[in-house]
Amino acid sequence: MRLAPGADLPVEVLERPDFPVNRGALCGKGRSAPALLARDVRLTGPLLRDRPGGPLRSAGWPEALDRVAAGLARVRAEHGPDAVGVFGGGGLTNEKAYLLGKFARVVLGTANIDYNGRFCMSSAAAAHRRAFGLDRGLPFPLADVPHTGCLILVGGNPAETMPPAIRYLRELRENGGKLIVVDPRRTRTAELADLHLQPRPGGDLALALGLLHLVIADGLVDQAFVAERTSGFERAREAAMAHWPDRVERITGVPAHRLREAAGLFGRAATGMVLTARGPEQQSKGTDTVGAWIDLCLATGKAGRPYSGYGCLTGQGNGQGGREHGQKADQLPGYRSIEDPAAREHVAAVWGVPAGSLPGPGKSAYELLDGLGRPGGVRALLLAGSNPAVSAPNAGHVTERLRALDLLVVADLVLSETARLADVVLPVTQWAEETGTTTNLEGRVILRRRAVDPPEGVRSELWVLRELAARLGVPDGFPADGFPVEAERVFDELRRASAGGDADYAGIDYARIAAEDGVFWPCPAPDHPGTPRLFLDRFATPDGRARFAAVTHRPAGEEPDAAYPLYLTTGRVLAQYQSGAQTRRVAELNSAAPGPYVELHPRLAARLGIADGEPVAVTSRRGRAVAPARVTEAIRPDTVFMPFHWAGAGRANSLTNPALDPVSRMPEFKLCAVRVEPLRSQQAGAEPAGADAGAQSAGSDTVGVDAAGSQPPGADAAGSEQAREETAA
Incomplete structure (x- = not known):
């Protein structure tokens, strides 16, 4: 057992020299990751901003979710569904990425969902x-x-x-x-x-x-x-x-x-x-x-x-799986094109909605961010697992666009620079506190089981999406059993949605992943061995031939x-x-x-x-x-x-x-x-122009005290960390 530095509970780190990818090795980031479980490092309760430019304060989950649902509904009613956007991340589990895409298209009805993997692969x-x-x-x-x-x-x-x-x-x-x-x-x-x-x-x-x-x-x-x-x-x-x-x-x-x-x-x-x-x-x-x-x-x-x-x-922990199941503006689960009528029919049947109700392709990641707060652009944004105030190109400009939103909701485990700009911050679980799957660069689907309980005030994005869906009038189609059952239920639906697609997970389940140290997609049936090596017999083009690209410098x-x-x-x-x-x-x-x-x-x-x-x-x-x-x-x-x-x-x-x-x-x-x-x-x-935004901390004045005069849980450490970074810079 290893105690995470500054953490409240021990974390068992198991070395698996027989695991066929990293063979038991961890980099420094992986080895030190338990430090992020510490209560004084991460967020432990929702934060709200009562007025533009005002401080963030502590809040309970019902108040925070009511605020988010009301804000999303208001913007959608006043400006249309595409005025509401979703921005995801390549570090989310397959289950979270899948449900985020479903939430955007079924609950919000928006075409505007993309993710930071657009910046990656x-x-x-x-x-x-x-x-x-x-x-x-x-x-x-x-x-x-x-x-x-x-x-x-x-x-x-x-x-x-x-x-x-x-x-x-x-x-x-x-x-x-x-x-x-x-x-x-x-x-x-x-x-x-x-x-x-x-x-x-x-x-x-x-x-x-x-x-x-x-x-x-x-x-x-x-x-x-x-x-x-x-x-x-x-x-x-x-x-x-x-x-x-x-x-x-x-x-x-x-x-x-x-x-x-x-x-x-x-x-x-x-x-x-x-x-x-x-x-x-x-x-x-x-x-x-x-x-x-x-x-x-x-x-x-x-x-x-x-x-x-x-x-x-790949550049992110789930950079492969994150793009396969619906976070990209032009894709549905299973790596299906959102413009393919057959793909739309298949996924809509799994979701229990008419195919015609699904939106078409939306804006790519930077185009979505560039249009925030502009006429015809996204005016309310739900963001999970990304920090574009630092990671986006032309980041000073992107920070200005984030500030121009009517509503910014950030789900994260720490008070990132983007979270500091938010109207609502939702604290969510991280790697050791949740069960779910990721897909590595080989196409190997891997199961990561929950190891420790999250702090009392922290919830999974799966729970958050279910609660928001219910408040927005879609009570069905989002699991309600709680961890770890909800993650497995989401994965089972993902399997059905991906069936017959390029990234076919239909033959993969949690038990099989655990027994086989991961399963390679495509795997269309439980008796299929998975596909560690692609293209040995034919390429995946209609005629089976690989295509040269005639390109010039x-x-x-x-x-x-x-x-x-x-x-x-x-x-x-x-x-x-x-x-x-x-x-x-x-x-x-x-x-x-x-x-x-x-x-x-x-x-x-x-x-x-x-x-x-x-x-x-x-x-x-x-x-x-x-x-x-x-x-x-x-x-x-x-x-x-x-x-x-x-x-x-x-x-x-x-x-x-x-x-x-x-x-x-x-x-x-x-x-x-x-x-x-x-x-x-x-x-x-x-x-x-724009240099002033680049030289300033993103929202360095946005974390205040609550009505009782105490810092919001997790905000004190995040704020002092940011101050130290600014001083060092």
């Missing part, structure tokens, strides 16, 4: 479906990775973002396989590579096309595979031949001889994989970029075969110029996670990564007169961020890097560009044009 998902007819993060188990001949990892740093998985890369090299890492920074993962390609941000598409050009020119195309199992190669070949090595070197900064080395390693290997992460995906051309890397796999016959294929590394949504001469790229660090709303409340993690920084090359630092550790200002067309300089040769001289986990003055997403991919609607987090200056050279008042 949507470009890879779009490219995967375009090429293969089906999207699953990995079409093979992680255990296959060490057995491939050559692996190209593009824009990912699992040594810091998912440390237990790094052993697979080490085993790959121990087995004689080659590892190629593509990243503008020399990360801890890149240090493991046989070959590190260091392109300019935004150069991934040209780089992939350059490698495809060389594979074709050097006669490394698997002609039999291309003829028998693919379509569209000729158009893709024509596009690739316009990206000869010297041209690609000029675009990417990667020397032509290194391109040739990489093409030879991958093209001549008997088996091979390409894995992408946020680097190539979080771009305004992310879908085409991933498509080009898939083309490289198809041309060399490295897809639909053992120990070969394209895959995507194009510039990013924003390129450096005289006013903003540098690239900014953003990412994660080992000891923090996503918006930091949870990890910034864990002392062990804060001691390892106490605040934001700006990483820049020594040559750039010398040219700008910046010393290591000196505060610098990074400015884009959208805002400004301030953080200490970290001078390192691990980054390109034309590029600076900031982690995005912090609020306040060091908020990296005050700078980022919301330019959207035309297919996936993914914002361009991974690059924008900035200038960097020593803070001492900055003059007061010289900030661009």
